[in-house]
Amino acid sequence: MIWGQDAKKEDKPKSKDEPKKKDEPKKDGLKKDDPKKAAPKAEEKPKPPPPPYPGWELDKLNTPVELKQGTPMSGCWFDPSGKWLFTTGIDSFIYRWELANNKKTELAGHGSWVRSLGFFPAKNLMVSAGYEGRLILWPIDGVQPEPLRQVEAHEGWIRSIAVDAPTGNLVSTGNDGRIALWSLPDLKPIRSWVGHDCHVYQVAFAQGGKEILSADLKGTIKVWESASGQLLREGKPAAALHKYDAGFAADIGGVRHWALSAKGDQLACAGISNVSNAFAGVGNPLIVVTDPATLKSKKLYKPKDAIQGTMWGVAFHPAGFLIGAAGGNGGGLWYWKPEQGDSLRYHKLPDNARGMALSPDGTRLALAFAGGSARIYPLKA
Numbered sequence: 001m002i003w004g005q006d007a008k009k010e011d012k013p014k015s016k017d018e019p020k021k022k023d024e025p026k027k028d029g030l031k032k033d034d035p036k037k038a039a040p041k042a043e044e045k046p047k048p049p050p051p052p053y054p055g056w057e058l059d060k061l062n063t064p065v066e067l068k069q070g071t072p073m074s075g076c077w078f079d080p081s082g083k084w085l086f087t088t089g090i091d092s093f094i095y096r097w098e099l100a101n102n103k104k105t106e107l108a109g110h111g112s113w114v115r116s117l118g119f120f121p122a123k124n125l126m127v128s129a130g131y132e133g134r135l136i137l138w139p140i141d142g143v144q145p146e147p148l149r150q151v152e153a154h155e156g157w158i159r160s161i162a163v164d165a166p167t168g169n170l171v172s173t174g175n176d177g178r179i180a181l182w183s184l185p186d187l188k189p190i191r192s193w194v195g196h197d198c199h200v201y202q203v204a205f206a207q208g209g210k211e212i213l214s215a216d217l218k219g220t221i222k223v224w225e226s227a228s229g230q231l232l233r234e235g236k237p238a239a240a241l242h243k244y245d246a247g248f249a250a251d252i253g254g255v256r257h258w259a260l261s262a263k264g265d266q267l268a269c270a271g272i273s274n275v276s277n278a279f280a281g282v283g284n285p286l287i288v289v290t291d292p293a294t295l296k297s298k299k300l301y302k303p304k305d306a307i308q309g310t311m312w313g314v315a316f317h318p319a320g321f322l323i324g325a326a327g328g329n330g331g332g333l334w335y336w337k338p339e340q341g342d343s344l345r346y347h348k349l350p351d352n353a354r355g356m357a358l359s360p361d362g363t364r365l366a367l368a369f370a371g372g373s374a375r376i377y378p379l380k381a
Contacts, residue, residue, distance in 0.1 A: 053319045057381040058335050058345045064375035067097050067104070073368035074113060075355035079140055080121040082360050087374050088114040094128055094138075096145070099376070109136045109147040118163040118170060120184050127170055127184070129158035135172060137187055149187045153180060160202045164209035169226070171212055173200040179214055179224065193229045195222060201254040206264055206292055213292060215255035215269065218242045221295055235295030238288045241271035245278030252278040257356070260292075261316045266338075267292050270311035270324060273302070285311035285326035289338075299338075305346050307332045313356020313367070317379075325367055327352025333367070350375075 052058065071089040078085055085097040094107040094114055110130035118127045119140070125148070126138045133156055137149040158174040163184065170182040177200055180192035195214050202215040211232065212224040219238035224231055242253035257270040268289050275283035287301040301324065309328010317323055321344065322336040331349030336342075355368035365377045 051381070052337065052344060053321055055381050056317075056319050056321075056379055058321070061333070061347050062378045064377045065099075065102065067102060067374045067376070069095055069104075069372050069374065071372055072370045073354055073372060073374060074115060075117075076357045076366045076368040076374050077117045077119075078357050078359045078364075078366065079126070080119050080360055082364075084140065085357070085366055085374065085376065086117055086126070087355075087368055088117075089368075089372070092130070096140075097374075105144060107138060107145055109138075109150065110134060115157070115159055116161045118161045119165075120163050120168060120170075121165055122168065123185050125185055127161060127163065127187075129153075129161045129172060129174075131157040133158055133174070135161070135170075135182070135187060137185060148185075151182075151187050151189075153182075154178060157199075159200065160204075162204045164205040164226075167209050169205075169209065171203050171205065171226075173203040173214055175199045177216075179203065179212065179229070181212075181226070181229075191229050195224070196220065198251070199254065201256060202258050202269075204258070204260060206260060211292075213260075213267070215258065217251055217254040219253065219255065219269075219271075221255075221267075221269075221290070221292075223292060223295070233295060235290075237290035237295050237297040238269040238271070240273050240286060240288055240297075240300065241269060243273075243275040243278070243283075245275065248278045250278045252281070252283075256310055257313050259315050262318070265291060265293070266298070266316070268301075268314045268316065268322065270314040272310040281310065281328065282308055283310070283328075285309055285324070285328070285332070287311055287314050287322070287324050289322075299341065301334075301336050301341060301343070303332060303334055303343055303346065305332060305334075305343075309352065312354050315356065315358040315365075317358065318362045323356070323358065323365065325349070325353040325356040327354055327370060331367075331369065 073089045076087045087095045092110045096105045112131040116129040128136045133154040135153045136147045154174045156175040161172045168184040177196045179195040181190040196216040199217045204213045215221045219242040222234040255269040259268045272283040273286035289299045311326045313325040315323045324334045326332045331353045333347045334343040335345040351369035351371040357366045368374045
């Protein structure tokens with residue numbers, strides 16, 4: 001007999017009384033002392049859900065380009081080419097930013113705050129509207145644009161203008177309740193009429209320029225025939241954006257910003273709701289979506305986040321989601337799926353947003369802040 005580690009033990013006869021050993025249980029098909037025993041498998045992490053809108057960054061805010069104006073801002077607009085961003089604030093200037101190099105140019109001509117801009121791409125022109133009631137026509141390009149034409153258009157504040165690019169018509173409105181139609185590029189009056197009994201906050205063309213939409217302080221929206229100025233229909237789908245505060249004997253609210261969907265079948269109206277203090281503007285941001293054909297409220301988009309203030313910007317993104325930006329006791333940015341009332345994503349902003357603009361191709365979002373700067377956020381993932 002050979003003894004040693006590698007020697008094979010001889011078989012010896014088993015006693016009748018010796019209990020039989022049971023085979024040891026196998027694991028993974030291998031014996032317990034098998035040197036080829038498989039290592040335990042690591043637990044697989046669940047795969048993250050796919051992005052709701054592939055190709056678009058909604059989960060975070062990408063690093064923005066910051067443009068410092070120096071005075072509190074009140075609005076921002078991309079021109080139709082996407083080459084320029086225009087901003088306004090609590091002074092009488094318009095600021096043009098060349099986005100290739102962020103160069104700032106001041107446009108002087110108004111005697112008060114500028115609240116609305118419109119663009120006429122066929123002639124590469126822009127129209128501005130001031131709180132002194134003046135419309136001014138500008139060239140978009142040039143080293144230092146100067147006013148081409150101007151007209152005293154309304155008594156008091158002009159709050160909103162819009163351009164119908166195919167016809168070259170401009171519509172304006174404001175605190176005097178009038179709606180006025182003008183031709184471009186000569187800024188000659190076509191017709192005007194009293195449309196509302198209170199301040200009119202928004203105006204826009206619809207149905208290929210055949211209709212004009214107007215919205216006022218009390219949430220009333222009216223639809224007019226462009227060719228005649230005849231009233232076609234009216235309703236109060238945005239009534240949730242208005243309140244009369246008996247304590248201060250004051251109305252507060254209005255459609256502060258709005259956006260028409262690409263198909264023209266949805267109109268998103270932004271403003272303030274649930275007002276508890278009209279003097280301090282304490283309330284909650286809200287977006288009301290209506291159908292211009294029926295003027296009935298379709299859906300409310302109310303942020304569930306702890307933000308007080310006003311929804312100052314709203315836009316339908318070409319990819320299908322809805323965007324809203326607010327400012328009050330802090331700034332907030334939200335994304336919604338149109339079929340959902342609760343926000344899809346929420347981002348806290350570094351300041352109170354007072355204006356919002358989506359670039360023509362949908363790849364950039366500009367926000368104008370009360371602190372005196374604008375930030376342009378890339379939206380591509």
